[in-house]
Amino acid sequence: MKPRKPLVAGNWKMNGGTLANEHLFTGLRASIDRHLMSQVELIVCPPYPYLGQAAAWLGDTDIAWGGQNVASLESGAFTGEVSATMLEDLGCKWTIVGHSERRTLLGEEDETISRKAELALAQKLNVIYCIGETLDERERDITEEVLRQQIERAAPVIASAPAERFVIAYEPVWAIGTGRSATPEQAQAVHEFIRTTMAAMGVQHARQIRIVYGGSVKPSNALALFSMPDIDGGLIGGASLVADEFVAICRAAALG
Numbered sequence: 001m002k003p004r005k006p007l008v009a010g011n012w013k014m015n016g017g018t019l020a021n022e023h024l025f026t027g028l029r030a031s032i033d034r035h036l037m038s039q040v041e042l043i044v045c046p047p048y049p050y051l052g053q054a055a056a057w058l059g060d061t062d063i064a065w066g067g068q069n070v071a072s073l074e075s076g077a078f079t080g081e082v083s084a085t086m087l088e089d090l091g092c093k094w095t096i097v098g099h100s101e102r103r104t105l106l107g108e109e110d111e112t113i114s115r116k117a118e119l120a121l122a123q124k125l126n127v128i129y130c131i132g133e134t135l136d137e138r139e140r141d142i143t144e145e146v147l148r149q150q151i152e153r154a155a156p157v158i159a160s161a162p163a164e165r166f167v168i169a170y171e172p173v174w175a176i177g178t179g180r181s182a183t184p185e186q187a188q189a190v191h192e193f194i195r196t197t198m199a200a201m202g203v204q205h206a207r208q209i210r211i212v213y214g215g216s217v218k219p220s221n222a223l224a225l226f227s228m229p230d231i232d233g234g235l236i237g238g239a240s241l242v243a244d245e246f247v248a249i250c251r252a253a254a255l256g
């Protein structure tokens with residue numbers, strides 16, 4: 001039994017639509033019972049326009065919903081942005097920040113990402129903060145250096161957040177959406193490094209903070225990953241779009 005309650009979050013990315021979502025919500029409602037919810041914290045992150053639909057379908061369950069991103073500014077003339085207050089208004093309990101697709105495709109940097117986390121926390125949203133190295137960085141053997149820098153920028157906000165409201169998602173960029181997951185041993189080594197680095201940087205509750213793994217998690221590899229001592233669940237992309245697969249991954253988190 002792990003000292004931290006496992007957490008599994010589904011990142012739907014820019015997928016779905018009203019009908020497809022209905023199908024997915026129906027599948028989740030049918031399979032996720034109170035017993036599973038008592039063992040694992042579950043979150044789904046649909047695209048912004050469907051957060052109201054998530055509230056309607058999940059409002060009477062213990063499954064939480066959240067944003068895939070949030071603005072780094074409070075309000076005002078920022079066309080297309082969505083603030084932490086708005087997410088909270090739509091019943092979100094969580095938001096993801098710093099996903100690698102936003103870092104690499106949209107140029108988001110650590111400073112902006114930690115600002116987003118700060119604003120989200122101030123607005124009573126809990127945060128899933130993504131970090132990870134690219135394939136090139138891993139091949140150049142600078143994974144720890146890259147992660148140390150990402151953790152250093154985030155350390156003040158992590159240190160100020162209650163442990164249960166802040167989750168680190170370690171997502172090696174080379175494993176996201178590629179079908180090529182990190183091995184459980186590779187992921188464990190990095191999770192342990194992240195935890196000790198946070199502690200060395202003054203995060204006193206580093207042992208209580210959940211560190212989840214993301215990158216091609218499937219029902220077939222979930223249990224081996226989640227059984228590792230420092231892997232506290234997963235951030236799931238592709239497999240979160242299929243109810244049976246997502247539920248199987250949640251069950252693996254309960255066992256892990």
Ligand code: PEP
Pocket residue numbers: 011171175176177178179214215216217235236237238239
């Ligand atoms: C993700 O988008 O955060 C992710 C981990 O995707 P996938 O599971 O599809 O690799």
